[in-house]
Amino acid sequence: MIGFVNVNKWYGEYHALVDINGKVDKGEVVVVCGPSGSGKSTxxxxxxxxxxxxRGKIHFDGKNIHDAKIEINAYRSAVGFVFQQFNLFPHLSVLENIVLSPVRVKREKRAAARDNAMRLLERVGLGGKADAFPAQLSGGQQQRVAIARALAMDPPAMLFDEPTSALDPEMVGEVLAVMKGLASEGMTMMCVTHEMNFAREVADQIWxxxxxxxxETAAPEAFFSNPQHPRARRFLSDLRNH
Structure with missing residues (x-):
């Protein structure tokens, strides 16, 4: 579903991504972890x-995403992305936040988009919040709306960029529960997160x-019990001490 081939990125002289090679298979959950500034979010x-x-190539769902024929906004709208900061439109209700892209981008009929949005809100445990505005919701609720909004475009894969790091600790669990539900339903997922218990329980691969x-790339059991790279061993040791 997602493939990286010798991917490199620089910011000026700073080499942010160095010869990245890896693949995420359909239906697989990959958790990307590492210390701050390691290049995960990039x-x-x-x-x-x-x-x-x-430099390099990235493939998504069988396509080279840098092909000249790719229309970037249409492509981007088909990739489910959940940000650290929820990025909801503050002037739109929860329901309208979810309906907007299917109607504007996919040209769905408004009634069908609303019905689907209500189903998605039920799925993330927020069926009673359709008419609320983002400012009336907790951080955990806003992030669950953001997940529903991404799912409304029926994406083949979901990307999560530290989706719980802006949340109070008691709200983290409600977002992770939604993510676990998606994983159990076979959604292809790539997640940058510091939630190591989630990684241990849900991931197919740890990067x-x-x-x-x-x-290092490994199955969770191998990564957490016997990491091979010295830097990974130090990272896990620091986590346990903390």
Whole structure:
């Protein structure tokens, strides 16, 4: 579903992504972890071209995403992306936030888009909040609306860029529960997160990054019990001590 081939990115002289190679299969959950500044968010943002790469190739659902024939806004709208900051439109109700893209971009009939939006709100546990505005919701509720909004475009895969890091601790669980539900339904997911319990329970693969390099890829059991790279061992040791 998602493939990285010798992907490199620079910011001036800073080498942010260094020869990244990896793939996310259909129906697989990959958790990208590592210390702050390791390139995790930059990597995931290259998948929908919020960050452009300087060398290499990225494939998504069988297409080279840098092909000249790709219309970037149409492509980007088909890739489910959930941000650290919820990025909801504050002047629109919860329902209108979810309906907007299917109607504007996919040209869905408004009634059908509303029906689907209500189904999605029920799915994320917010069926009673359709008429509320973002400012009336907790952070965890806003993030669940953001997930429903991404799902409204029926994406083949979902990308999560530290979706719980802006939340109070008691709200983290409600967002992770929705993500676990998606994983159990077979959604292809790539998640940048510091939630290691989620990674242990839900991921099919752990990708460990540092200094722009993908240093280790492993199944969760192997990664958490016997990481191979010294930097990964130090990272996990620091986490446990903390």
């Amino acid at each position: 990597l995931i943002r290259t998948v929908n071209r919020l960050e452009e790469i300087d 460990f990054m540092d200094e722009g390099k993908l240093l």
